[in-house]
Amino acid sequence: MEITGIIIAKNEAKYITKAIESLLSVCERVIVVDSGSDDGTHKLAEQAGASVVFHEWEGFKGQRRFADTVVETDWVLVLDADERLSAGLASAILKLKEKPDTSEIHAYSLQRNLHFMGKCFRNNFLTCERKVRLYNRNFASWTGGSVHENLTVDGKIQKISKAIDHYPYQNMEDASEKLRHYAFMKASDKFEAGKTAGFWKTVLNIKYNFIKKYLFQFRFLKGTPGLILSWLETDYTAIKYMKLYELNHSDKDKEKNNDAE
Incomplete structure (x- = not known):
């Protein structure tokens, strides 16, 4: 299983380097789809080892759809610029890559932990938030509105118990x-x-x-x-x-x- 990492970005200079480094720990390539940053995001992304592609902003759904068209691998791993793979999640994905590709499974859903004011807010059994972020693009399509885009998968989705670390707010x-x-x-x-x-x-x-x-x-x-x-x-x-x-x-x-x- 070869994986391409995708980040949708605009003016994410504060976050982009760590997000790319996180993806490169499990991905063969990282692509940043930039919609016109003017804070140095483009340069920092390239310095961190990512390829940068410009695409005029057309909403989160539109950017996601465009990103899937410039990927060469079947498998895609999506992160936002303010997200990181936890050590446990990176390890779990590397183990998946070592296994033979299973045609039955077309995507993996991940948990996400929110970090704010020095605290980690984990999901529990009542409010478990799972996101499909690792998927085979041949069996998936992006839908939804201008804020919360959704990934529709044609096939089996398997759960990974480890989490993405999310740092959405500076203060x-x-x-x-x-x-x-x-x-x-x-x-x-x-x-x-x-x-x-x-x-x-x-x-x-x-x-x-x-x-x-x-x-x-x-x-x-x-x-x-x-x-x-x-x-x-x-x-x-x-x-x-x-x-x-x-x-x-x-x-x-x-x-x-x-x-x-």
Whole structure:
């Protein structure tokens, strides 16, 4: 099994080198699909040993699809620039490469641990987040919206128990800015899909999200960082549904104005 590592990037100079080094520990080649960085990402990526290909930004799904077209190997391993393979995961993938290729298995799903304010937030049996990141591109296709792209696999997906280490936020300000940006994008996706948000739906989703994050994911055991992260992610949920509500009603206002004319 030969693997090509893929990273979608724009202005990721702070993270790109470590992400590439992580992939090169298990991949024969790493390709960075850059959509116009101006912070030195391109140069740092090449210095770290990756090939860099420019592709105009067309959403996460579009970038993923393009990346699969420039890969020469059947197998692809995808990381975001702010992610790393844990030592255990790298070891597990190297062991897979030593085995004969199994035609029945077309992808592998991985766990992901989030790191924030010096704490590692691991998944548990109630909230296990798995991502298909290692896959045979001949049996997979990218779908989804502008924020959360999904990989649809035609065939068997096997689980790997080891995890990706995710470092999405440098600090509270960075977390708040990114989450609010994603909230507006996700609201637009929901609006285009015909989703609506009313008062009770918004309130219940906000309350449920905090309970799920803080209690069910045991973040209360992480002290203040656990509370802060849960609150920031609940803010994301609140903004997402409030923006969706605004889009719903601005659309209705347009219809009323058109009817009046």
